[in-house]
Amino acid sequence: MAHVQVSNNVTVGILALQGAFAEHQTALQKLSFQEKIAVVLVRTAEDLSVCDALIIPGGESTTIALLAKLAGLLEPLRTFLQKKPVWGTCAGAILLAQAVENTKKGGQELLGGISVTVVRNGWGSQVESFEAPLSTDGLRDPTTPFMGVFIRAPVVLALHPSTENPPIEIIARLPISLVPKSQKLMVHDEGDCGPHDSQSIVALRQGRHMLTTFHPELTKDIRFHEYFVRTCVLPTLV
Numbered sequence: 001m002a003h004v005q006v007s008n009n010v011t012v013g014i015l016a017l018q019g020a021f022a023e024h025q026t027a028l029q030k031l032s033f034q035e036k037i038a039v040v041l042v043r044t045a046e047d048l049s050v051c052d053a054l055i056i057p058g059g060e061s062t063t064i065a066l067l068a069k070l071a072g073l074l075e076p077l078r079t080f081l082q083k084k085p086v087w088g089t090c091a092g093a094i095l096l097a098q099a100v101e102n103t104k105k106g107g108q109e110l111l112g113g114i115s116v117t118v119v120r121n122g123w124g125s126q127v128e129s130f131e132a133p134l135s136t137d138g139l140r141d142p143t144t145p146f147m148g149v150f151i152r153a154p155v156v157l158a159l160h161p162s163t164e165n166p167p168i169e170i171i172a173r174l175p176i177s178l179v180p181k182s183q184k185l186m187v188h189d190e191g192d193c194g195p196h197d198s199q200s201i202v203a204l205r206q207g208r209h210m211l212t213t214f215h216p217e218l219t220k221d222i223r224f225h226e227y228f229v230r231t232c233v234l235p236t237l238v
Contacts, residue, residue, distance in 0.1 A: 009036040010233060013051035015077075016041035017067040019059020019091060023217035027225045028055075037229065045076040053085040053233040056092030056111075058151070058215045061100075061120065064091055065109035074109065081113040085208040085232040093211035094118055094154050101157065114206045115160040115168065118213070122155025122199075129153075134172045134202060134214075138231065139223040146172065146221055148202060148214040156201045156213065166207030171227070173200045208232050 012028055014021045021041060028039050042048050054077075056064070068074050080086065081096075088096040095111045101119040108120075123130070129152065133145035159168050203212040203224070210232055216224035 009038055010229065010237065011038045011040055011050055011052050012229065012233065013040045013042040013048060013054045015054060015056045015064070015068070015073075015092070016043055017071065017073075018063050019057040020089075020215065020217050021055075021057045023215075024055050024057050024089075024225070027217055027222045028229075030222050031226055031229060033229065033234075035234070042073075044071060045073060048073065048076050048080055051080075051084070052237060053228075054080060054087070055228075056086065056088040056095055057217065058090030058092065061091035061094040062104050062108060065095060069109060074111070077111050081111055081209070085210075085228070085236060086111075086113060087210040087212070087228045087232065088114075089212045089217060090151065090153055090215055093213050094120060096209060096211050097154075098160060100154075113209050114204075114211055115162065115165050116156055116198075116204070116211075117158040117160070118154040119157050120154055121152050122157075122213075123150055123153050126152055132174055134174060136172045136203070136223075138169075138171055139227050141223070146216070146223060147219055148172070148174065148216075149218045150202075150214045151218075153202075153213045156198045156204070159198055159201075169205045170201055170203075171205055171210070172203035172212070174202045176200055205232065208236055 014024045025039050031037050040047055096114045097116050097118045099117040100108050131149050134148045136146050161168055
């Protein structure tokens, strides 16, 4: 794949209200591109305004949404999503979803941006966390599996493709055979239970946006961070 040429340095923000934002910062700082990658920890609308792209980290989605609301960031984040690339990991993936099931009492503030329905804690509670090698499409060195870390991870229940939105591209799936026996798939549709149903999807891209239901930042493998910058961020700066 040809390298995308851009004239300016790239500023990637990380929403730093709660969750694993420091781990994302470390991963981004390890990337090697012709362009210099500057990292901004986003806590205010002013921080967000200087960013070319944003990562919403794993953590607790309800807490992140509440803190964003208190910081006056919800609407600026929604506006940002309409123009610039955003990647959500775990809790961040929940916030980027079109709809969410199994929310806490009182519901869940969402940013939207990706045409999927997810369910919170789809694989179980904190003690039922697990790791599994993932088959990927589009990462550097695709023959080497990526080790996915799943901690109270959401599950993709349904995709909602439409002609009005960019197509949904599947980046990684979790082989059902590798799900720990203590885990149970939450069947959303009785006819949607094969090896390639939506619940096996753990990473996807729609246009400039991306979500991963697991935590790439909790590994030493920076290929998802490289993929986000290379395929979602740099092309928007040409």
